[in-house]
Amino acid sequence: MQASIAPSPDPSHPSPPLAAVSGLPAPRHSLVSLRRLCWLRWALLSGQGLLLALCESVAGIHLPYQPLLFLFVVQAAFNIYTVARLRWHARRNTMPGDAELMVQMLVDLSALSAILFYTGGATNPFVSFYLPGLAIAAAILPWRLVALLAGYALTCYSLLLLDYVPLHLHNPDNAVNYHLAGMWLNFVASAVMIAIFVARLSNVLRQRDAQLNDARELLLREARVEALNDQAAAVAHEIGTPLATLAVIAGELRGDAADAARGRTVIADYLPDLRTMEQQLDLCRSILARLREDHQTLAPQRVDAWVGPFVERWQLRHPQASLRAEVAPDAGPQAVDTARVAQILTIVLDNAARSQQDTADDTFRAPPLRLDIARDGDALLLRVTDHGSGIAPALRGQLGERPVASTLGGHGIGLYLAQSAARQLGGRLAWLDNPAGGTVTELRLPTGGAAGHSTFNRNAFQP
Template identity: 45%
Template sequence: MTSLTSFFIPVADQVKQPQHLLLSRLFWLRWAMVAGELVVLAGAHAWLHIALPLTALLGLIGVQALINGATWLRLRWVRPAEQPELFLQLLLDVTVLTALLYFSGGSTNPFVSFYLPALAAGAATLAWPYALLLALCALGAYSGLVYFYQPLHIHDHGQAMAYHLAGMWINFSISALLITWFVSRIAAAVRLRDGQLAQARERQLQSHRIVALGTQAAGAAHALNTPLSTMAVIAGELRREMADNPSLAPYDEELRIVEEQIAVCKAALENMRLDADAQIRNEDSAAITPWLTTLLEGWRLRHPAVLLVAEVHQPGWMASQLQDLSQILLTLLDNAAHAVRGLGHQGEIRIRLTPAESSEATSARMGKKMAVIEVSDNGQGIAPELLQRLGHGPVASSSGGSGIGLMLAFASATHLGGKLKLRSATGQGTVAQLRFPLC
């Protein structure tokens, strides 16, 4: 049962399937041609009073409608439309049009140029061998209509040339509109596909960079573990030596700072290991407010001199991939702390957790509810030329940073299904907005 139903998709989704875009364009082009043929037939019969074999002509237009009905059913089939199938569809259009022209004057019919929309569709959708074969078939049909056709019977022979010129004008207008519409839609689809491919290549290149940085980070963590252990042993021996030698008491504060920094480095390496374990077990989904409160408390211990104002109370909100969120927020908070470092007690950092705006929430992937974490500072801001480059690659700044942390933060936000934005004005501070999905 599953294998049978997998061949069909809902009607509402049929034109969304990439493999059916060309077929759907042909589907609507054929309906436009059917509508034009009916209008021309009605005008020739009712207004110009031209004697036409209405039964045969209407029957052929009905055949076109049946072909389009079959195409509509084909659009519900998931299997991609291949080149031979598209060629066959267009060849059927050429064949039916040839039969219509045979019963209505052949090559003398001013609407003989209705071959052009089908040929334009073939040139835009088919590989050149199929497009050339379709053009040869149309040329052969046109040539045959020069000799084999049923002539039109026009009662007012004095107006025959005027009718012919008017028909040529209508034919040119309809053909031009159909060709313009079809080719422009195909060109738009090609541009969209090229844009999507460019974005995919950019994401792949960024992923390669992130993997390379992750590999380097893992190697650095492994290389730092032994030196840190050695430094911890030496610091312990110095602490015992200081207890036995009172003359070393003035260095107690410096030794305490060294011990704290060693502890911070070892804690960071341990957190890296725990983060990797949590991602493997996929156990990083939790309520946002308690998790964010704990994260901020730990950050305050590292930056006790920085004033941090937090508004993160949103009970009931849940999020996953909290390890990635932690890395993004710690990067943003560290950058904000660096920005207000020279302001003393006037420096301030604010962090807020709010729901995303309705326009952002509705554009979220998979229909998930979105939230926003905003980190702002009242520092000196970021220069416009530097702001444009941050997050897209390593940069060298006057503060000594390299921009790698922000590059990783931008990539992690995209991986989460969210987005990171920076907004800054020189002398007015910086605002970072992280939009991410909730569970």
């Protein structure tokens, strides 16, 4: 594929942070953890209320209802406060810190200890309910805070060995059976808590790690692009003098060829070529001037106002090719970031023209290239159609993801930069087969991102 070089980024616009580059939301596992704790506390309160209501009638166990009801009300009030905190974080787009989660776990362990105190202390089969709480804490908190919670739970357990309110059984002979039944209920509740909370939280953490890995890969790709940007800055600086020299020589030769006083000379036969050479040199100088422009002055433009001049400039680059552009009425008013969209389309059209020229011969003249711009739902779709040699299926999946060599002698750097610029606009390039032969390249951009701003690849330069 045809090579492309992009200028270095504007130092006044630093690279975006990891989450912004990736396009993915920042990790919000602590907010998810707080929400899970809130729902789990409601479930436990429901279970505790059910046990309190059925314990005496079903199991024959008399409980101190007044202090237990007070503890349930306190837990419910605290959970209402937790719901308010969740809404507060949602409104401000913030996340709870480790200290807030630590307080949540401390309240739960304290409530469990108080309930156990009034229901048999360490003899209560639900005393091992400390373990699921610590398992949840280990999943959401740093190990130092988990160690503090473990020490606190151990202290509470030890105190419950020494002082507690004994359970009053209507039939003490069934104490062992009650204890075994309580252990079974404790195991079921613990297993459900661990399966629902810890497993789902672990899945959230795995998703976060996958997002971070994707973001790191994207940053690596951007680092490669920035390396090309650095090379482009040097090339743009160094190429100005040779171009000026060539322009002077071409101008002198064209003047000699057009001078009637010199009569018919050999160089006169090359007068059209010399004019084309001067035209191309002027185009190169204009490209270099555009590279040096401050990207802040390149405001988004309407598609219908921008596409005409763009086609004319591209046609000057490829006088042997023909390009027809068509803009759908609903796409015309859409504003686009002209610098980056022009960069992407220039790279795509250059490759399409080269592919189509490679297949043309004296017996077959390929149709003109087509650029169709239309709205597709909430996206702006720019489709380039050529009738060239097409793209091998094995190569198509690698285009834009890394520089790859093509059958036309290119290295895929241009398409790599184009895909990077498309991603920064929130879109993506895709390559499809043209049923009539050749390739259809689709650039799909969100209508909000098509006019966005970027810190990379403001323009592309293709020698």
